[in-house]
Amino acid sequence: xxxxxxxxxxxxxxxxxxxxxxxxxxxxxxxxxxxxxxxxxxxxxxxxxxxxxxxxxxxxxxxxxxxxxxxxxxxxxxxxxxxxxxxxxxxxxxxxxxxxxxxxxxxxxxxxxxxxxxxxxxxxxxxxxxxxxxxxxxxxxxxxxxxxxxxxxxxxxxxxxxxxxxxxxxxxxxxxxxxxxxxxxxxxxxxxxxxxxxxxxxxxxxxxxxxxxxxxxxxxxxxxxxxxxxxxxxxxxxxxxxxxxxxxxxxxxxxxxxxxxxxxxxxxxxxxxxxxxxxxxxxxxxxxxxxxxxxxxxxxxxxxxxxxxxxxxxxxxxxxxxxxxxxxxxxxxxxxxxxxxxxxxxxxxxxxxxxxxxxxxxxxxxxxxxx
Amino acid sequence: xxxxxxxxxxxxxxxxxxxxxxxxxxxxxxxxxxxxxxxxxxxxxxxxxxxxxxxxxxxxxxxxxxxxxxxxxxxxxxxxxxxxxxxxxxxxxxxxxxxxxxxxxxxxxxxxxxxxxxxxxxxxxxxxxxxxxxxxxxxxxxxxxxxxxxxxxxxxxxxxxxxxxxxxxxxxxxxxxxxxxxxxxxxxxxxxxxxxxxxxxxxxxxxxxxxxxxxxxxxxxxxxxxxxxxxxxxxxxxxxxxxxxxxxxxxxxxxxxxxxxxxxxxxxxxxxxxxxxxxxxxxxxxxxxxxxxxxxxxxxxxxxxxxxxxxxxxxxxxxxxxxxxxxxxxxxxxxxxxxxxxxxxxxxxxxxxxxxxxx
Numbered sequence: 001x002x003x004x005x006x007x008x009x010x011x012x013x014x015x016x017x018x019x020x021x022x023x024x025x026x027x028x029x030x031x032x033x034x035x036x037x038x039x040x041x042x043x044x045x046x047x048x049x050x051x052x053x054x055x056x057x058x059x060x061x062x063x064x065x066x067x068x069x070x071x072x073x074x075x076x077x078x079x080x081x082x083x084x085x086x087x088x089x090x091x092x093x094x095x096x097x098x099x100x101x102x103x104x105x106x107x108x109x110x111x112x113x114x115x116x117x118x119x120x121x122x123x124x125x126x127x128x129x130x131x132x133x134x135x136x137x138x139x140x141x142x143x144x145x146x147x148x149x150x151x152x153x154x155x156x157x158x159x160x161x162x163x164x165x166x167x168x169x170x171x172x173x174x175x176x177x178x179x180x181x182x183x184x185x186x187x188x189x190x191x192x193x194x195x196x197x198x199x200x201x202x203x204x205x206x207x208x209x210x211x212x213x214x215x216x217x218x219x220x221x222x223x224x225x226x227x228x229x230x231x232x233x234x235x236x237x238x239x240x241x242x243x244x245x246x247x248x249x250x251x252x253x254x255x256x257x258x259x260x261x262x263x264x265x266x267x268x269x270x271x272x273x274x275x276x277x278x279x280x281x282x283x284x285x286x287x288x289x290x291x292x293x294x295x296x297x298x299x300x301x302x303x304x305x306x307x308x309x310x311x312x313x314x315x316x317x318x319x320x321x322x323x324x325x326x327x328x329x330x331x332x333x334x335x336x337x338x339x340x341x342x343x344x345x346x347x348x349x350x351x352x353x354x355x356x357x358x359x360x361x362x363x364x365x366x367x368x369x370x371x
Numbered sequence: 372x373x374x375x376x377x378x379x380x381x382x383x384x385x386x387x388x389x390x391x392x393x394x395x396x397x398x399x400x401x402x403x404x405x406x407x408x409x410x411x412x413x414x415x416x417x418x419x420x421x422x423x424x425x426x427x428x429x430x431x432x433x434x435x436x437x438x439x440x441x442x443x444x445x446x447x448x449x450x451x452x453x454x455x456x457x458x459x460x461x462x463x464x465x466x467x468x469x470x471x472x473x474x475x476x477x478x479x480x481x482x483x484x485x486x487x488x489x490x491x492x493x494x495x496x497x498x499x500x501x502x503x504x505x506x507x508x509x510x511x512x513x514x515x516x517x518x519x520x521x522x523x524x525x526x527x528x529x530x531x532x533x534x535x536x537x538x539x540x541x542x543x544x545x546x547x548x549x550x551x552x553x554x555x556x557x558x559x560x561x562x563x564x565x566x567x568x569x570x571x572x573x574x575x576x577x578x579x580x581x582x583x584x585x586x587x588x589x590x591x592x593x594x595x596x597x598x599x600x601x602x603x604x605x606x607x608x609x610x611x612x613x614x615x616x617x618x619x620x621x622x623x624x625x626x627x628x629x630x631x632x633x634x635x636x637x638x639x640x641x642x643x644x645x646x647x648x649x650x651x652x653x654x655x656x657x658x659x660x661x662x663x664x665x666x667x668x669x670x671x672x673x674x675x676x677x678x679x680x681x682x683x684x685x686x687x688x689x690x691x692x693x694x695x696x697x698x699x700x701x702x703x704x705x706x707x708x709x710x711x712x713x714x715x716x717x718x719x720x721x722x723x724x725x726x727x728x729x730x
Contacts, residue, residue, distance in 0.1 A: 068583040068584075068585060068586075069554070069583055179670040179671075180441070181670055182670070209440040209441055209610055209671075210440070210610060210611065210612065210651060210654050210655055211440060211650060211651060211654045211666065211667040212440075212666075212667075212670065213654065214653075214654035214655075214656070214664035214665070214666035214667075215666040215667075215668070217656070217664065217666075218663055218664065218666055221663070236583060236584065237656075238584070238658075239656040239657060239658055239660070240656050242656075242658065242659070242660075243656045243660050243661070243664075266658060266659060267659075276585060277584060277585065278658075279588075280584040280585045280587065280588035281584050281613075281658070282584075282587075282588075282591070282611070282613040282614050282616065282617040283613060283616075283617075283657075283658060284612060284613045284616050284640065284652070284655060284657060296585040296588075296589075298539070299553045299555065299556065299586075300553065
């Protein structure tokens, strides 16, 4: 019998201090994933959904991933939590390499303890809850799997309901009796049931109405402050990602094209794709600063046959000859601001260690990769 | 064909794309007047009022943005205008399009109106298109339903329509099946289909919600073109205030089936009066925002069990005793600005004499 690990409220200052020196909680190193697609009766081709993606998230911080649909952001989330096996690369969680290509489906105690620390909140609040289980059963299910005593399951469930702003009575409700916002709160409570360190939110607020969306975003922020949670926050809504994240990673066709702290990214976007994304976002105030870039032409190219060189070149207003010939290397034209684009050529000042190219944002010594 | 007299049908429908279409034919006044429209559905809990005494006007060449959360009755209202509600629905009120009341029409007459005077663009382009027919087959079928064109001429017209909605390499896309097109491209095909006979009124139900921001920006551009170049009246339903601000000239905010505030875009965005409108503006995350958004507490009410007073009262920060008891009226508080709220109306009336003294 395991006892419930306490979700100990972390004193914020102390927490911030240690986070700077600690190794990132999650490191994703050159992770790739290909899906087979049948193109003929006997022929298969591979769609590269995520291609050599690297990033890292510090303890208690939020990394946001933005991009259009089909850019591989949800696949990235599923690779991190292990819902999909990785083809290449490593996922290092809390200093331990947990998912390599050969550890496709870890079973047993190692996987179980990993699952305890890594949880996911899904996009659709309607399909991610079992319609035939009560809210109480849904929230206590992870604890049941991990062998918590019955009494503790009950206590903790009502405590969790309170934490996400639901009433204790809601435990006896069924999902169809709840509104979309309430259902998403149940999803969050279930994700928190095992006191995870990392919560992966895959479009967690996209299906909610704007007024309710703000409620859930505030809830996520409060929980993060209280329990020092680390988030991987995936969304297509740039404003929401900017608000939620410390660091933002912009993905295009399976690759990260720009990583920066959220302020730098939104005030000084470097990659032409990021600029186009920002310019396309409708703004409410007429006087808000807008970047004057024409909306993107053309469509997302097929990932079956991505363009040579830079994958964005077919839609890029600044495309040059070199873009078709070779893929751009990651450079750091500004401190902590990394971008993969030929507009920012590699010089002595801007060069980045390729292995750690898009991983860490703070000027930190690269850490050893434990295997 | 009871409508043929009132409607210069096939010939004008095939007029060049830059023409005004049949809508311009010597009519004055608003294009569409909705008066006291009520739509009720029968449910297990009794009659559910999805659209609750809604009235508004729409002029040619203007976009009316209808803003509301899911369940606020905005889609039900569009379907009522188009006559798509099931027979069991209870509908009352008037929908006057170009001088004819659509509600009073026979189903046969409405069928003729649908597609020629008014057409609709749905949220999900995949379900609006038939997956087993090519784009050309679907467009040609629609064109021939509304005209006497031959198959070949209809195919030519289909090509024109695809060019009009700026689909790249339209000849190739005509032969494509819906699944071969991207989301943005599919939505353009759906829009092209809605434009087949140059309708004077276009109903758009969350047409960009399923699209990426980069694609959304271009589809919004297309809607703006339809408005300015073809003089169409467009009702654009959305839950996203920023999208509404991008496309609409006038905005009506709906809550629990009722219009709670209406006005020009500037009125709503710069000077919102209803607590719900204010709440929506606050809840919207703006670029560069670092402080917490002010969320509206609670959830929208059950439409089958509406409270006797203001439906927003349980979530409202300024709620007073009267709000629970009686329903506020939609009061005019400016030239084109109206609000359904006791508190807001009183505050404005109190402020008025002061302003007059100052002036």
